[in-house]
Amino acid sequence: MFDWDDVRMFVGAARAGSLTGAAEQLGVDAATVGRRVSRLEAALKSTLLSRSPQGLRLTATGAQLLIQALEAESAMNGIAGLTRADVVAGAVRISASEGFGGAILAPALPGLRRARPGLIVELAASTGFLSPSRREADMAITLAAPDQERLIVEPLTDYQLALYAAPAYLAERGRPASIDDLSGHDIVGYVDDLIYAPELRYLEEVRPGLTAQASSTSIAAQREMVAAGGGIGVLPCFLAEGLERVLDDQVLLRRRFWLSTHRDIHDTARLRAVRSWVLDLCAQNGRRLSPF
Numbered sequence: 001m002f003d004w005d006d007v008r009m010f011v012g013a014a015r016a017g018s019l020t021g022a023a024e025q026l027g028v029d030a031a032t033v034g035r036r037v038s039r040l041e042a043a044l045k046s047t048l049l050s051r052s053p054q055g056l057r058l059t060a061t062g063a064q065l066l067i068q069a070l071e072a073e074s075a076m077n078g079i080a081g082l083t084r085a086d087v088v089a090g091a092v093r094i095s096a097s098e099g100f101g102g103a104i105l106a107p108a109l110p111g112l113r114r115a116r117p118g119l120i121v122e123l124a125a126s127t128g129f130l131s132p133s134r135r136e137a138d139m140a141i142t143l144a145a146p147d148q149e150r151l152i153v154e155p156l157t158d159y160q161l162a163l164y165a166a167p168a169y170l171a172e173r174g175r176p177a178s179i180d181d182l183s184g185h186d187i188v189g190y191v192d193d194l195i196y197a198p199e200l201r202y203l204e205e206v207r208p209g210l211t212a213q214a215s216s217t218s219i220a221a222q223r224e225m226v227a228a229g230g231g232i233g234v235l236p237c238f239l240a241e242g243l244e245r246v247l248d249d250q251v252l253l254r255r256r257f258w259l260s261t262h263r264d265i266h267d268t269a270r271l272r273a274v275r276s277w278v279l280d281l282c283a284q285n286g287r288r289l290s291p292f
Contacts, residue, residue, distance in 0.1 A: 089118030101125025186231030
């Protein structure tokens, strides 16, 4: 076997074309470089560098080794970069609500990857949230501010919700003139006993006792029900394209997304880069998030 440090000395000598030049670059003396290269040649039982009036020259075996050594060096540098706080590289897992993750984050992720090719972004967009405090995610965008000392929490953006229906539904069933008229309409909403956050109890806020006849744990599924003429539902405004707002002078709900990261990784370059991207994205989509 041979020592990787001997290979590093060999690469330095091959690049510099002399033992003296390699020594200057590597911070050692020329004798050390020569000794380590000789030890590598002995371990491989082959001559790697030959002397000439122009300096050191690679042998055929040396040229082959240099190619492999440079590939190994590049891989090792990449691995080291994953753990360096100042390098924008490595994996970042984002936990976000299904609606925000699917409609706001997902379409913009390819642009982030093009700008930051060293990043590996994992988007967990679903009902419920993964927890940065338990290291299930690196960053979470939640409906309420987590109360945990290990997290750094900040307000991300406000957003609005309203009542929406499909044009075909309103043409068939008519448009309600008041909140009380909603009792005569089909309502789309969450499955009541499966609501995972109090912030999602929209119907109770619109009118106490208002219940859904068609329900789902998924806001995306609710949106599709409404779009298919299944009834009137409370939807985030950023999900309501193609639908008509109902009771626009009487119903407008407001909520806030919160951004949290674990203290241990909050200041790493990859988290700073993704945080900045999320903040910019919310600013760019301000009118979609809060149009009224």
